[in-house]
Amino acid sequence: MAAKKRPKRKSMVGVLVSLATFLLIVLALAGGAALYGRTSFEAPGPLQETRIFTIERGMRTPEIARALKHAGIISDDRIFLAAAYLTGKYRQMRAGEYQFEKNASMASVMGLIVAGRELIYKLTVPEGWTTAQVIERVAAHENLTGDITQTPPEGSILPETYIFRRGMTRDALLQEMRTAQEKLLDDLWAKRASDLPFTTKQEALTLASIVEKETAIRAERPQVAAVFINRLRAGMRLQSDPTIIYGITRGKSKLERPILKSDIEETTPYNTYRIAGLPPTPIDNPGKESIAAVLNPIASKDLYFVADGSGGHVFAATLDEHHRNVRKWRVVERSLAEESEAQSAAPATNAASLAVENPEALEPPSMDEIAPAESSDFDAPQPSEPEKQKSSADSSAPAGEAPPPYVPRHLVEVAGRRVPLPLKRPRKD
DSSP states (O other): OHHHHHHHHHHHHHHHHHHHHHHHHHHHHHHHHHHHHHHHHHSOOSOSSOEEEEEOTTOOHHHHHHHHHHTTSOSOHHHHHHHHHHTTOTTOOOOEEEEEOTTOOHHHHHHHHHHTOOOEEEEEOOTTOOHHHHHHHHHHOTTOBSOOOSOOOTTOSOOSEEEEETTOBHHHHHHHHHHHHHHHHHHHHTTOOSSOSOOSHHHHHHHHHHHHHHOSOGGGHHHHHHHHHHHHHHTOOOOOHHHHHHHHHTTSSOOOSOOOHHHHHSOOTTOTTTSSSOOSSOSSOOOHHHHHHHHSOOOOOOOEEEEOSSSSEEEESSHHHHHHHHHHHHHHHHHHHHHHHHHHHSOHHHHHHHHHHOGGGGSOOOGGGOOSOSOTTOOOOOOOHHHHHHHHHOTTSOSSOOOOSSOOOOEEEETTEEEEOOOOOOOOO
């Protein structure tokens, strides 16, 4: 009987050896497959150039893997799926629009999708733009959807750079702009000075919008704001040229001509040469600095300002001082006019050279660069008799209306176009 048991032991040993060998082979194959899968998962992918790819809402992970493979973004959808299972990311894929770089690995592709790092777009609203200009830019952006069903009031949009993802509605983005302006205004209003010559947030926006148009130099905004604050306190008219322009165009277009004397003499709700106090609405969408400047004005006695010929302004507290500044500007203006006449008399090639050296010279004038009148000796509309009496009785408001904040700028012919004299004026952001 002992002799009969030996073969059974040998057969059992053989089975165990075979099983062990099989298991080793399986483990070796599994290890090799795992190594191959991991290497392939982390290896550079097949993309030959950067590509934008959209994962639609409702797509399941196998569909995403197949779509990525079909688009040539990944090399093997099975490895992608296996990695998603093994790493616990199978149910973490997010819909959206993604940008995959050249030779992106499956690991980086999966990481981008799981993190939801969608492609983002930017839309910038410059300071001083009117609502009509903002609406035009929003309507033209191809990555926004839907029609604009509600037009925001003038002044209710915060000039800023806004970030959004493809598919955001135009109404939603405009509402975001309005909410940002409301929040900013609420914050600044709570910290306002106590003796302001206006009582509502809307009036603050209106005055800030005038400051925004009057100067493109940020450092000047507190000074310009102080001038208008002082004028309101003294019962003087604001005499702001941009308000006249807005009354003509309502912010929907540029005024492609200088302001005429007849424009200044016409009484409209926006003509601050004719109306007392502020116009009925803002004339653009002011930025944070202009709003802050009117809510907490600097200490100043200035009542006037005029261009200084270098792109900025010079300020004055008295009418006599202001007249001296205006005379200085007239000298600069005549010099610029003579220089312009010399350039316009030069051959056409010189105009092309001017376009290269100073491209702003060939641009049509912006709304805040138009001169107040065509006549070179025009300072301000003559006050009526009641106004003269009021001025003489008020020591803070000298007899006669103050000259306009701006003085005339000539339009000259350059390369067949009528353009303003180039004053190297800083452009708004």
